[in-house]
Amino acid sequence: MDAPAVTREPRDDALLGLLGEWLRSRRWFPAKGVAADLSCVGGLTLVDPLDEADVRIVFVRTVAPGVDTVLQVPVTLRATGGDHAERTIGVLPVDEPFAQDAVVAGARTDVLDGAGDPAFLRAWLAAAQGPGAEVEPERAQVLTGEQSNTSVLLPGSGRAGAGSAILKVFRALAPGANPDVDVPRALADAGWENVPRPLAWLEATWPSGTSTVKGHLGVVSEFVPGARDGFALACAMAGRGEPFADLARELGEVVAGMHAALARALPVATPQLGADRAGELARALRERFGWAVAAVPELGRYADGVAALAAGTQAVREPPVPQRVHGDLHLGQVLRGHDRWYVLDFEGEPLAPIAARTRPDLALRDVAGMLRSIDYAAAVGGAGGSGGAGDGAERTWTPAEADLAWAAQGRAALLDGYLHGTPVDDDAAILLRALELDKALYEAVYEARNRPHWLGIPLAALDRLLPQPSDPTTEVRP
Template structure:
């Protein structure tokens, strides 16, 4: 597991981030000035050597907020700006765009948000643990609108599919509305707000897939790191690469849409209940709690993760007062 270090350029990049971060949807400080400090970082090697790749861990502090954020960046010399083609998520390295952060150093280096940059994706795949299928980093697509993570859909470089890492879910084995596993494509979820301890988004699907349960996207790669926290080192997951399931629908949204059309959700509800029951059985088998000490440890880790997410959510200012709709749950009596 990699341990973060500190480089002189980290502080320069953090100063640039003071102007760039407030416009990110996943930035937890809204309506107030945040104090930003570099906690540390990891340098990843781009196999093609096209850019310097650095994962920065930045502490954001404000009233009610104290969160460590992950900001992967790529840095390219100024002289390459005229020759580089467009990269996913923004304009050319030397131009303004959603991924453009600024320039640091002398001679200047162009700094971009690395998520979606092929150089970062190649470097991440090289550094991650797990089977790591061959993917086409040049044609990755960043998803927009996420609140606490950033996800990137990465097509397979080999359309034949992902490596055989346990049974995959076929179209027949998935319930209606669950979508289909796109041949070899993957989705990289970069955790922006970090919390110490194992991330359930990594460990739970990994355990279920290892046990042969087919109703979960298979984790294909993951990256962990250690960073300083309150005078000691803590560890946590930075990101996870999973099998990409295309066409999946949110169950609640699907049920509402069917209700609006006057269609019955009963059969799908039965299928969903069957899958949930199977998941509980698979969880009991994959993650047994017969060891009280281990059970307490997992419970504490889960509680810590929930607290960290609550702190992140409570530190955000309200965007607007929600209005009632037919989809809103009824108010409790009294």
């Protein structure tokens, strides 16, 4: 099926006039707190098989400092009249459409959020490609908490809801094949069973400057019933002082299996980093530290340790060849269900170009992300009762011995599972430290700007990863 093309109709501009204020208040709006110019680049009409509403996807270009992207805004249009409360479904309260009794293209119309409206969901599924899903859009539930997209639970039509699925509506669109569609498809086709299988996907074309581009609008994937978010699970175990090591070891094995499956399913023809891959990694680490210390001056005390680690990184003779990786792997990107781990959310940073999100990298970067996430679970869950973040209080976090011990056991077990019990060799240990340090420096800047009471979490990692001025040892302690 060819990707449907975007058209320009008078009602698109009228709809944008109604949606502007609502758009700016959405969690997924990419230009919060700054002036943003909104313009309509067209819309896409989908057909509801039951003809209960007009279904329209409005494409809104959003331009602000550091932002220039096209947003996808599904809406349903219903003639004004009747029991309004029975017809309004989705993210918004049932009595609060975008604009009630508005005039759109000359007709008095209720304009409703389409994401949770059965009319939009039926139309989306009818237009999508893929094997399809036997679901009941009338019982759909929009999930809360997502920052960048909108996900909708679609209950299955089988017994006890068997066959349920999740629709992810991509809000910030990008030209090209979205990795959250293509990567799980490739992994599932390769026989890797630790990824929810994609069931349907929808593409479209839209204007970009003087040309037309094509990309994914969303994907429907299998739903894992009863699954728990990996980070929430780890935090709860940390809070109870329950060891995470066994699950972490199993998770390490799954990550290793993912990397092997990615290498088979999406082979890389040529390395994307230059011949001096170690040198490039060392330069990137120095640049990251320069950026971080400019934002958080107290990081300056780590300058000697960063310089030593960068030099050690540059001396690595044979760093691994880059391959396709997850790119944003942490405990919040995995689920625990059916006594196994599932990996999801391969999309990467939604505002980054597709080419940047699919660029091959060191597989160890995914491992470093998991190691950092285990540290955060120990701190937030509060294995030693030190994590004020666990109950929402803004108390300054300071490491407790129990937190550090719980995290150390989890990190060691994850590495043991990933390496299948093989000890970490010297070069891999240096690269892993450098990649984990890179992540911790980013975290330090983020926490200093947004949650200063959590700054101690990345600082504790820096103390662990880098030799202190009074401690010249370079012992590797992953």
